[in-house]
Amino acid sequence: MIIPAGWAWIELINRQQKLNALKQSVIITPDIAGGITFKGKVIVYKDKSSITFYSSKCTHLGCTINKMENGVIVCPCHGSKYDLNGNVIEGPAVNSLTKLDYKVDPKTGNYIVKPV
Ligand code: FES
Numbered sequence: 001m002i003i004p005a006g007w008a009w010i011e012l013i014n015r016q017q018k019l020n021a022l023k024q025s026v027i028i029t030p031d032i033a034g035g036i037t038f039k040g041k042v043i044v045y046k047d048k049s050s051i052t053f054y055s056s057k058c059t060h061l062g063c064t065i066n067k068m069e070n071g072v073i074v075c076p077c078h079g080s081k082y083d084l085n086g087n088v089i090e091g092p093a094v095n096s097l098t099k100l101d102y103k104v105d106p107k108t109g110n111y112i113v114k115p116v
Pocket residue numbers: 058059060061062063075076077078079080091092093
């Protein structure tokens with residue numbers, strides 16, 4: 001079977017784009033501990049019945065958020081505080097954390113999260 005070169009080229013580009021998207025994804029295993037977990041570009045909030053993924057990029061000036069203090073998520077740069085649902089409870093940030101889309105791998109049950 002002869003495949004036109006243009007079609008083969010488009011297929012190659014599509015595969016490369018999918019591979020790049022997968023490389024940028026963060027894989028979260030389903031056995032992750034409850035509560036808040038910081039995973040690089042992703043903040044995971046798992047409670048008894050649900051799991052939510054937020055970008056760890058602070059909505060003030062973009063610092064990476066990586067800590068909790070007294071039960072709230074705290075940005076290390078200027079001290080913005082967010083509740084467990086990603087809502088601002090103290091500025092300077094004014095916008096909630098960004099919720100991230102994810103897929104579940106049907107084979108492993110792992111969450112595949114795409115950071116922004
Ligand atoms: S960058 Fe997070 S509070 Fe300023």
